[in-house]
Amino acid sequence: MRSVALVVALALTQSPAATPVPPVPRVIADGTYLIPGAMLPDRGPDGNTVVFMAPAGLVVVDTGRHLWHSDAILAFAAARRQPIGAIVNTHWHLDHSSGNQRLKAAHPDARVYTTNAVDRALAPGGFIARSLASARAQAPDPKAPPTRGEETALFLRTMETPQALRPEVAIAATGAQRLAGRALSVHVADDAVTDADLWIYDEATRVAVIGDLVTLPAPFFETACPARWQAALDAVWATPFTLVVPGHGAPMTREAFDTYRRAFAAFRSCVGSDRAPAACAAGWTTGVEALLASDGDRKQATGYAAYYVEFLRTNGGASPDCRVKQPAPARLR
Ligand SMILES: [Zn+2]
Secondary structure, eight states: OOOHHHHHHHHHHOOOOOOOOOOOOEEEETTEEEEOOBOOTTSOOBOOEEEEEETTEEEEEOOOSSHHHHHHHHHHHHHTTOOEEEEEOSSOOHHHHTTHHHHHHHOTTOEEEEOTHHHHHHSTTSHHHHHHHHHHHOOOOTTSOHHHHHHHHHHHHHTTOGGGGSOSEEOOSOEEEEETTEEEEEEEEETSSSSEEEEEEETTTTEEEOGGGSOSSSOOOTTOOHHHHHHHHHHHHTSOOSEEEOSSSOOBOHHHHHHHHHHHHHHHHHHTSSOOHHHHHHHHHHHTGGGOOSHHHHHHHHHHHHHHHHHHHHTTTSOTTOOSOOOOOOOOO
């Protein structure tokens, strides 16, 4: 057990990290706003939030992880004197859904629309259940930055109400939905980033909101099935969208999205070959070169890609949490 003196000394030397400022919403299309996520040093990421203005309030797509992110969503609703009528989670990853609980507490009539995929992640042996067990077993590390402890505390607090991550309206199949009175086309991608992801296409504005089907500097394969993920990118491409909002990073044009889609297919094909991990990683970075802003981004892109080559090869071409066997990569149409 740690002595009182040590705890006091730690309290004196480790002042809590400054709270980041909430993200600033900006309009991206008629009646459509982006509340941008962020990736801050030594913290888990926040995914992007998109807000659609609807006849019966706001449709909020993804709710972030940190309090300052959900604060920005709540402030947006308060400033416009609008209730949140619907919460959509593109997928259950906690950087997209941790804010559900706070939004529901302030807007009890908001209904959560997502797939049932979170149930397997929460069940014993599932991805979230395993993460929770390891977070609880983790001994505090006095050398770790104070943000690390804050991130773990936030995760544990989120897991006090896992019910808030579950759908109130489970979406199982692609189709037209009326969310808070606004017509939106809601697509289900099975076995892509998770067991089942949602993405939205809005015919009125030609905006697509696709969650982590696109993330930069690299795709995050932790829970993924790459084959159907690639098929989901093709399905997004088949809609006449003019702007696509990824799970992380700035909104993209069709051209930028296609650059990503092609680099994804090439990376998957490289993973399925016997080429060296460094070659696949370099290929990824070259493929998305036009989408990366800095040398730092390029370095990170290569680092992530090299890691995921090994991760995917070790597990038969997919995450160990993927339920479906991966077919060989097909040629891109
Ligand atoms: Zn994410």
